[in-house]
Each structure stands twice: as C-alpha cells, then as structure tokens.
Amino acid sequence: xxxxxxxxxxxxxxxxxxxxxxxxxxxxxxxxxxxxxxxxxxxxxxxxxxxxxxxxxxxxxxxxxxxxxxxxxxxxxxxxxxxxxxxxxxxxxxxxxxxxxxxxxxxxxxxxxxxxxxxxxxxxxxxxxxxxxxxxxxxxxxxxxxxxxxxxxxxxxxxxxxxxxxxxxxxxxxxxxxxxxxxxxxxxxxxxxxxxxxxxxxxxxxxxxxxxxxxxxxxxxxxxxxxxxxxxxxxxxxxxxxxxxxxxxxxxxxxxxxxxxxxxxxxxxxxxxxxxxxxxxxxxxxxxxxxxxxxxxxxxxxxxxxxxxxxxxxxxxxxxxxxxxxxxxxxxxxxxxxxxxxxxxxxx
Numbered sequence: 001x002x003x004x005x006x007x008x009x010x011x012x013x014x015x016x017x018x019x020x021x022x023x024x025x026x027x028x029x030x031x032x033x034x035x036x037x038x039x040x041x042x043x044x045x046x047x048x049x050x051x052x053x054x055x056x057x058x059x060x061x062x063x064x065x066x067x068x069x070x071x072x073x074x075x076x077x078x079x080x081x082x083x084x085x086x087x088x089x090x091x092x093x094x095x096x097x098x099x100x101x102x103x104x105x106x107x108x109x110x111x112x113x114x115x116x117x118x119x120x121x122x123x124x125x126x127x128x129x130x131x132x133x134x135x136x137x138x139x140x141x142x143x144x145x146x147x148x149x150x151x152x153x154x155x156x157x158x159x160x161x162x163x164x165x166x167x168x169x170x171x172x173x174x175x176x177x178x179x180x181x182x183x184x185x186x187x188x189x190x191x192x193x194x195x196x197x198x199x200x201x202x203x204x205x206x207x208x209x210x211x212x213x214x215x216x217x218x219x220x221x222x223x224x225x226x227x228x229x230x231x232x233x234x235x236x237x238x239x240x241x242x243x244x245x246x247x248x249x250x251x252x253x254x255x256x257x258x259x260x261x262x263x264x265x266x267x268x269x270x271x272x273x274x275x276x277x278x279x280x281x282x283x284x285x286x287x288x289x290x291x292x293x294x295x296x297x298x299x300x301x302x303x304x305x306x307x308x309x310x311x312x313x314x315x316x317x318x319x320x321x322x323x324x325x326x327x328x329x330x331x332x333x334x335x336x337x338x339x340x341x342x343x344x345x346x347x348x
Contacts, residue, residue: 011110012117013103019121020096027090034082042075065230069223077216078135085132091263092124092152095197098270099159102190105181106162113162116155123151142208149205153198160194167191185286186276192294193269200262200301207259211252219248251308258305265297265325272332279335289331296324 049068056064099120106113130145167187181187226241272293279286303318 012113013100015114015117015121016096016100016103020093020100023089023093023096023124027086027093030086030089034086038079038082042079046072046075062227065227069227073220073223081131081135085128089128094267096120102163105166106159107165108162116158119151120155123148123155127152146205146208149201149208153201153205156194156198156201160191160198163194164191180274180277183276183286184283185290186273188287189269189273189276189290193266193273196269196297197263197266200259200266203262204259207255215248215252219245222248254308255305258301261304262301265300269294269297275336278339279332280339281335286335289328293325293328296321296328300325
C-alpha cells in the first residue's frame with residue numbers, strides 16, 4: 001500500500017500541509033487576541049457611547065454626539081477587520097489541509113503544483129494581512145487583500161481543473177486515499193465541494209468591494225445624517241436615518257453569512273466525500289443523497305443573500321434548502337449505521 005500523500009522535500013503537499021497547520025494555529029491565536037483585547041472591550045465601549053449618544057441628543061450637544069458616533073464607527077471597523085482576519089486565516093488553513101490531501105490526484109506537473117502551493121501561501125497571507133493592516137494604514141491595503149483573494153481563487157480553480165482531469169482519467173494509485181475516493185458519490189462531492197468553495201471565495205471578493213465602496217459609506221452617511229437631523233431638531237428624520245443604519249448593519253451581516261455558509265458547506269461536502277465508503281447504500285442511492293446535499297448546499301447561501309432583497313420569502317426558502325441538506329445528511333447517517341451494524345454482526 002502506498003503512502004497517502006507524498007511528502008518529498010519542498011513538494012506541494014508539504015507546503016500546503018505545514019501552511020494549513022500554521023494558519024489554523026495562527027487563526028486561533030488571533031481569535032483569542034480578538035476575543036480578549038478587542039471584542040469584549042469594544043462591546044463595552046460601544047455600549048457606553050450609545051448611552052452617550054442618547055444623553056447628547058437629549059442635551060442637544062452636537063459636538064459630543066458626533067464624537068460618540070466617531071468612536072462607535074472606529075471600534076466597529078477595528079472589530080470587523082480583526083474578526084475578518086481571524087476567520088479567514090483559519091478557513092485558509094482548513095482549505096490548505098484539504099488541498100494537501102488531494103495533491104496526488106491533481107493531474108498537473110509537480111512543478112506547477114508546487115508553484116500553485118506557493119501562490120496559495122502568498123495569496124492567503126496577502127489577503128489576511130491586507131485586511132488587518134488596512135485599519136491602521138489606510139484602505140490602500142484592501143486592494144492588496146483583493147489581489148491575494150484573486151490568487152487564491154486562481155489556485156483553487158486550477159486545482160479543481162487538474163482534479164477533474166484526474167478523476168475523468170481514473171484515480172491513479174492504489175493507496176488508502178484512492179480507496180476512500182473510489183465511490184462515485186465521493187468524487188462528485190469532492191468536485192462539488194471545491195466548486196462551492198471557489199464560488200464562495202469569488203462572492204467574498206465581490207462582497208469586499210461592495211462593503212468598502214457602497215455599504216460602509218452608506219452606514220457612515222446614515223450616522224452623519226442622523227446627527228445633522230438631530231442638530232436641526234428633526235427627530236422624525238433622525239429616527240429614519242437610525243433605522244436606515246440598522247437596516248444596513250443587518251444587510252452587511254446577512255451578506256457575510258451567505259459568503260461564510262457557502263464555504264462551510266463546501267468543506268462539509270469535502271469531508272462527506274471521505275466517508276462515503278462507509279455509507280451502506282447502493283451506488284445509485286449514495287449518489288442521489290450526495291446530489292441532495294449538494295443542491296441544498298448550493299441554494300441555501302443564495303437564498304440567504306436574496307433575503308437582503310426579498311426579506312422573509314427568501315429566508316423561508318433558505319430554511320427549506322437547509323432542510324434538504326438535513327435530509328441528505330440523515331440518509332447518509334442511516335447508511336453509516338447500517339454499515340457499523342453489519343461490521344459488528346460479523347465480529348460476533
């Protein structure tokens with residue numbers, strides 16, 4: 001039996017595996033820093049400043065009102081940039097580990113795969129550092145993060161193409177990993193999972209541009225308009241602007257959820273690919289349930305995003321497709337229970 005992944009000196013699998021572990025560890029460390037020194041502290045300060053907004057509004061102190069809004073906006077930006085960096089670094093680590101596993105089955109020259117792994121490493125660092133540094137050094141670094149995101153999208157796209165070529169030609173080798181990917185449902189889930197991750201990353205790049213160029217300016221504009229209307233004693237107008245502010249915050253959160261859900265479901269399908277051999281169902285039904293999960297996983301993030309435009313109607317469909325994923329997962333779990341029961345029966 002051959003080795004699962006070749007770890008030759010400086011090969012693509014080694015670069016991706018080591019990078020993946022370091023990225024996950026780095027993401028966890030950054031998450032601890034975020035939670036202890038930024039999130040909790042920022043929440044308390046933001047809450048105090050909202051109280052200050054109410055007090056300054058009652059006294060008609062416009063200077064204090066604008067100062068409180070400035071603190072809220074600054075801390076919200078700092079919290080958002082740090083959380084973005086933390087979550088993306090950990091996600092890139094998981095993706096790197098998955099890519100390391102499938103390297104033997106990417107039908108590309110070894111030198112090309114190595115260059116892709118270096119591009120993945122560089123693109124990940126550029127994207128994360130660009131977002132994090134942008135808070136301290138200006139929005140110029142957000143363009144660097146976009147370049148890093150484009151590099152990652154290119155690496156995943158080329159890897160998916162090479163993997164598709166390999167699967168079409170028949171999986172090479174007789175090692176353990178090849179046996180895990182032998183069921184047709186497994187190969188389908190690998191391709192679907194990588195494609196969904198690729199689409200989620202592409203949407204994330206679009207969302208980053210939308211956030212910086214449209215959504216964030218609209219949020220700050222709503223805050224400034226609310227302050228101006230309060231200064232003019234236009235309470236009704238200020239209330240409308242605060243409502244617009246809350247609506248924009250909700251839209252930003254929902255859009256981010258659609259982006260993250262797509263990537264999370266992509267990882268789920270990749271993991272499911274490696275357990276299909278333990279799903280004791282016929283090949284036809286394994287493929288049917290794999291497609292069921294895939295349909296729900298692709299359409300749920302779309303419906304979540306559409307909820308920003310169509311409200312509860314789209315949200316209801318996202319729940320529906322979430323149920324579709326649950327049905328597929330339950331069927332696979334039933335097949336695994338049958339498998340374990342059969343194995344236990346043989347041991348008696």
